[in-house]
Amino acid sequence: MNDFVDDLLAIASNDAPSLRTAEFPVSAHAITTWCAEIGDDNPLYSPDRAEDQIAPMAMLQTWAAPRTRAGKNRHPTVHARVREAARAHGLSSIVATNYELELHNDLKVNDLVTEHCWVHEVSDVKTTALGEGHFVTIAFALTNQDGTEIGTVRARTFYYRPRDGAQSPTRAAVVDERDSPETIRLTRTMVVAGALASNDHEPVHHDHDVAHSQGLPDIIVSIITSAGLVCAYSRRHWGIEHPRHLEMRLAAPAFPGDDLILSGQTEGNVNVAPAIRVRAEHARGLHASGVVASAPAGEVSRAET
Secondary structure, X not given: XXXXXXXHHHHHXXXXXXXXXXXXXXXXXHHHHHHHHHOOOOHHHOHHXXXXXXXXXXXXXXXXXXXXXXXXXXXXXXXXHHHHHHHHOOOOEEEEEEEEEEEOOOXXXXXXXEEEEEEEEEOOOEEOOOEEEEEEEEEEEEEOOOOOEEEEEEEEEEEEEEOOOOOOOOOOOOOOOOXXXXXXXXXXXXXXXXXXXXXXXXXXXXXXHHHHHOOOOOOOOOHHHHHHHHHHHHHHHHOOOOOOEEEEEEOOOOOOOOEEEEEEEEOOOOOOOOEEEEEEEEOOEEEEEEEEEOOOHHHOOOOOO
């Protein structure tokens, strides 16, 4: 699979960074729809604020992605080109693994986002329970129409060839109770609508047959939806009113019908910049873990480890 790495390095060198300006401005409708689907009732994201309505940090990656067929054909995303290269080398399946977000300035309704995007890192060949492939990290730097830095994204994804007969574990025992947890039932509607409302059209989030062909028993929750659920939980239970930093790692995928149990604990000196370590678990174990903070990473006071 070294040829695959060479192809990605060619993408990185020939088009680094890729520059794209959104086809449409930040939309009140998109913000409101997405928040409604994942259950985030933060007043900062409410349409009642009119032109002062703010976009959630978890939606950073969605705005500059092409939304029309012409836009996709005219300027495919770096992710789409990596996906095409992966398929050409027999790596037909995909699953997100890590997500890092930094929000430096707020995005408001009618802002127009420009995205710089590049292949940041490609791993050697790795073998997992799902199959053999490569972890690829794609990085984004986002600005608004005035050239103001909005934030950054780093998304790590596993592109792999499914193992014959590979299946994720079936649902098992209930997760042990934790202090002050919140349980969220993941409905099929939430999984599908959460992905589509954030402009994530990967079939594994809404097409059961595609998910099954990748060794999964059902469609899976998108990483943007998981990020939104974690951020919303941190506000409701820990007072992180407007998250500006997220480091999140995915473990076992989450499926429709799962009860996702979220819990957290303080991380570092909350009097400097509140930071919460959050865990999201279901019947098969850990789904996601990470740190949510009210300030970018450089401003967060961390506990000694």
